Amino acid sequence: MKIQLTLSLFLFALFFQAQNEKDYTLSKVKSSSGKYVFSNLEPLEPNSKAFYFQNKLKSGASLEEKMIQSVKNAMKESGLQGGEPFDAIIITDGELRSKAVKFTETSPRNALAKIGFVRMGVYIFVDCLPSNEYDYIATINCKWHTNPDERDKAFLELIERGKKKYSNFDGIIFKDDNHQTADLIKFRGLELSGGGFRIGDKAIFGSSKEPQYGEVVQLDNKKQSASVKFLDEYGDDAIKKVDYAKLTPLSNEQYDKYAQEIQIKIALHKFDVAEKVSWVDSKTAMYGEVVSLNSRNHDVNLKYLNIYGEEKIKTLDRLEVEKLPEDKFQTIRKNELEEIAKHQFKLSEKIIFKDDKLVKYGEVVGLNDQNHKASIKHLGVFAEERVKDIPYLELGKTSEELYKNGIAKDIEAAQKYKFTSGEKVNWSKSGFLGTNSEIVPCEIISTDDLNHKATVKYLTKDNVEKQETVSHLDLTKTQ
16 A cells, blocks of 8 residues: 555656646747648647648738738638638748648647747747747847848847846747847746756856857855866866856757767767878868877877878877868879879989970989979070979979970070171160160170170270170170
8 A cells, every 4th residue: 555655656746747847949829810820830739731822922021911911822722622621821931832731639739839949048939929938038139130041140149149138038039020129038937946057957158159068067156156067179078167147058858969969070070090081281281191199189190191292290189180081082192193293203304394484394314302302404595504403393294205396496596696706796785874775786706605705896986996795695696
């Protein structure tokens, strides 16, 4: 008898607890002409499709106007289908086709729907009202966006701004048709005891851009703060003291949902040895492979190829590193090797480069892999043979045929600087202190091909003959 009584009391306690657990995501929708109108919401109670109907609505219409017109459109379609009965309609912004539904049973609960927005522990009601009892706190202005992504930012901005002045609200109701103002509310029965929180309660804290989700592990009513255990960005347990006023309670269901999202984010930066990864170095995308891990410092050691094809090791915080699928890595590595091969050379290989903006052809006669430079034999402006050290990255490969053609053109171009004694030429004589140069007719007396200079004779303006040694570059042949 005693056991039966104890069991009865236990079952009654469970029943009482279940009856008192409220779902604060429940909302009530309005009705028009006896039909419930679910605007961007789905009915909670079991229902079935009655029919679809065309529902083109006037742009900029208020919610009340949308409801009236939508119900009229549904009734018109119902008449066309021989009086097909329906209890409610579901309309969605931006869609020209809506749905009429029939409920399985007649019940006041047919007006209920679950809201789709719960942010930072705050329940957000758009075009509907909370089903549970609540107290009004304040009305504040808001920035509304119809784009879903922008709308979410508007919700977070509104919550963060509201919490600065009204820290105890846990619900928001958008009432006006243009959604330019919102009512902040506090649900009755959602209040928590013991400094507002109990050990084991789940809570959210931090900024709206980087919220943290954790569990209350210690309360300090004297300092009005709680120690909250949470996972940091590396997935390690961390504890932080947070003022009660900066904590927002979360249900276990909400916390579990956020915890799953956090674990997914953490997993993005957990790596295995030999895993392929990418990162950014001075705005340049880099690709490599994990060779070792330092869990204590959250570092990863990465093996990669530099621009010369040399294998290098780099250490990075693992949050700076992203996972890379094996097939994508192999495609990138193939392209890397092809690019690297363009600047890897061997002796006697023919190359092309730029010298003072002129395209030149040459031959590799020496390699310095330590400094990543090659010694290139090429022809100068007078077709004289020269050797110059040039960085690998400034060199390009060319064919034997193009090399021969290029050298032939260099030799041909140099002929204009080949002079003989007695030859008539024009001398471009530089002006005094930067003034314009003067073209002076003259005659070659002798040449110094080693130093690429010639001695010329010419007449001055006073008809006096003079001689001067000038560079071949300042002389041009006459026709």
